[in-house]
Amino acid sequence: MLRAPLALLCVLLMGSVNAQTGALTVEATQADIANKQTEYDNYNLALQTQMNQAKQMKEQLSKLREQSKKLEREKAIALEEMNSQFQKMIDDPSLDIASARLTYTESVNAHKQNKLDIQNQLAAVQEKEREVASIRVSKHSLLNTLESLKEQLNNSRVERLYSQFNKSGTLSVQHAVDCDLEEVISECIRRTEQLAKQKASKRYLDKIFTELSESATASAQRNAADTSVKVESVKVTNKGFSGVAKYSVSMDVGLKGNLTRKQACQLLELNERYCVEFPGGGEVAKKTESQKVKYDANLxxxxxxxxxxxxxxxxxxxxxxxxxxxxxxxxxxxxxxxxxxxxxxxxxxxxxxxxxxxxxxNLNKDAQSFAKGEKIQDILSNDKQGPRLVAIPAGGFQMGDITGRGLDNERPVVSYKIEASFGIGEKEITVGDFGQFIAATNYVTVAEQGKGCAYYSNSEPKYDMQMNWRNPGYEQDNDYPVVCVTLDDAKAYVDWLSTSTGKTYRLPTEGEWEYAARAGSDLDYWWGDAIGSNNANCGWCGSKWSNNSASPTGTFKRNGYGLYDVIGNVWEWSDTGSDIVSVVRGGAWNFAPSLARVSTRLEIASDFRSNYIGFRVARDR
The missing domain is CATH 2.60.40.1120 (Carboxypeptidase-like, regulatory domain)
Structure with missing residues (x-):
């Protein structure tokens, strides 16, 4: 059974809703966005507060450790003084050494108390770091909820406009025509009635645009969308000739708006991906036998x-x-x-x-042409092939939120230099790749140690003790990306890979990851500034896996450097070089498109594991 955000996905099921329901959905979603934004802002403040407290507690711990060294010296001096006084007392029994003994006793007690303070402070620091890690996980889940609600809002806006536009109504119109003297009477009558219907259609279309909830936005794009109405019925209430050859007609015209969802997106200036049907529901979308397209295997x-x-x-x-x-x-x-x-x-x-x-x-040359031999695939100790790598050339790029649509932790934009070429996984490490490592080492992942793996449900990660890389909560094959692995699990794999191949494997640094993912682009996605539809596997991205499960690696197009799935599929662990902050990159099948941009980074606990986080490897040349 797939675990997925049911509450967020159900809105994507396209269907006929009346205008009132659509309006309420938009308004309710806007209210939810405002509430979640406030909640997210509060989490940011709480996280910063907890991080500041953790910093102060660590500083206090450092002071206590420095104090320990000082007290150790003082205790040694007091002991030396007491021993000296004791030697003197042997020669002169009347000598009072009580003061030296008291000083030594006080220094010993002070040192003991300091040790106890260090132990208590260390425990407090560790507890505070757990609180920080917990807030980080909640924050990234809340961020995805917030961005998903924005996706839901756009879908609701389309549905509302579609419903409000395609309504039926009746207009009464009158029209008169001076018949041409050379015109047949029946032709004049037909022409008059046709012009009356056209008048009614124009007025009804104007009326629709005036009454739309987003009238101003839609009206501005009216000509570009090529909207229309359909005449459903005509009832002539009065007709006749007057004067020399003047024919007039009165009629009630039944009309209905004729708007497609694609046109709805044009009117609202939204990407067309909001106007196609997406897989919905909280479980992996499976077609029933009646829904499946059947092919004759004999043909x-x-x-x-x-x-x-x-x-x-x-x-x-x-x-x-x-x-x-x-x-x-x-x-x-x-x-x-x-x-x-x-x-x-x-x-x-x-x-x-x-x-x-x-x-x-028609194959086009890559912006970066690789010389022969720059595709790398090392042989493992069991004579099987390791993961295939792509050579990435040295160079520089602008790293971070170049387009200005990113998160605070993507700023400021910095110049980053890749000093030497390196190899990086063409694909994310697969279930099959990871299985070879398990078979060779009998390694047991954190999730398999009775601790389980997280899945995303009702806007937050929840743990299932039965879930792990073998059973992530959705159906998978060997070519799916491995998930439910912690940062240490990923590092254990690359350590084994290094031992097995004799080469230096590791996780890519954040700079290397973004450099390779961008492939020379300075846009939000390597192909452009919009996610589009069916370009990657992320939430609301238009593929059959979106919001349902990971997809087989290599399903979508490579980027300019020949890498698959740097946008979406599963988040990927990176090497931050820090024991405090761990970061995943790239977005995932159940995260909003805005969180799949090449510069997006999520800071999470290193022991977090979920069915939407995996990794790819890097190798020094």
Whole structure:
């Protein structure tokens, strides 16, 4: 059973709702956003307060430890003085050494008390750090809820406009025409009635726009959206000729708005992804037998693929078929096609084969052309291949919230320099990859130690003791990204990878991760400033996995450096170089698109594990 944010997903089920319901949904969502924003701001303040307190407590702990050194010295001096006085007393029994003994006793007691204070302060610091970690987890969940509500708001706005526009009504109109002397009477009557219906349609369309909840916004885009109404009925109430050849007609015209959801997005100036149907519900979307598209497996069609380059390689449903020109007979149904060549941007397409088909592929050179040998795949100690890496060249870039739409922790934008080239995983580490590590080492993840794995439900992470990387709460295969792993679990894997291959593997630093993910772009997503639809697997991103589960690695297009899934699918652990702050990057299948931007960073506890966090590896050249 998939655990997912049911309350947030159900709004995505497109359906006919009346205008009043749509309006209430928009208003209720706006109120929820305001409340969640206040709650999020309070969490930020609480987190900062707790972090400041933790800092002060650590400073106090440092002072106590410094004090311990001072007291140790004082105790040693007092002991030396007391021993000296004792030696003198041996020669002169009348000598009073009580003062020296008292000084030593006081120094010993002071040292003991200091040790106790250190122990108490250390326990208090550890408890405070747990509080900070807990607030971080709650904060990132609340942030996703807030961004998801904004997605819900846009969907509700579309639904409200769609409902308000496509309403039925009746208008009474009158129209008169001076018939042309050479015009047949029946033609004049027909023309008059047609003009009357056009008049009614224009007035009704104007009336619709005037009465829309977002009238000003929609009216400004009216011409661009090419909106219309439909005439449903006509009842002539009066007609006749007057004067020489003047014909007039009165009629009641039944009309209905004729707006598509795509046009609704145009009127509201929203991305078209808000106007397509998304998978909804809290469980993995599964088509029923009646909903599935059925193909006759006995029908075979010829697929021909041609490209503009030589020595490319064609993969159909993950199997290599050699280079183009290629013709192959395939069974009817859905197939994935990928054409790749080193130094060129890959061609990836999902096709539905219902007839013979020719695909012409035009491969474009990468902005960064890789020389031969810059795809890396080391051999493990068991003679199997390790994860495939892509060589990333040295260089510099602007790191952080370049577009100004990010979180506070993405600012300020800084210049970051990659001093040396490095290798980074072409894909996220898969269940199959991780399984090899487990088989070789018998490693037991934190989740498997009876501590479970978190899933996102009702706007917060909740732990299920039965969930782990083998059972993340949704169906998965070996090519899915491994999840339910902590930062230490990920580091254990890269340590094994280093031992098994003899190479230096590690997690990518934040700078390396963002540099590789951007692939030379300074936009929010490597392909542009808008998430679009079906470009990645994130919440409300238009794929069949959105809000349902992770997707097989490599399902979507590579970025300019040849990396898959740097936007969405699962969050990825990075190496911050800090024992205090741990960060994941890249967004996930159940997080809002705004949190999948290449600069987004979530600070969480290093022992947090969930079914939406995984990792990819890096390797020194």
């Amino acid at each position: 075979m069609y010829e697929l021909t693929i041609r490209s503009n380059v030589f020595d490319d390689e064609v993969y159909i449903d993950g199997v290599s078929y050699g280079s183009t020109k290629l013709s192959v007979m395939l069974p009817a149904g859905e197939h994935s096609v990928e054409v790749i060549k080193l130094g060129y941007q890959s061609y990836v397409e999902k096709i539905e084969l219902t007839e013979n088909r020719l695909i012409r592929v």
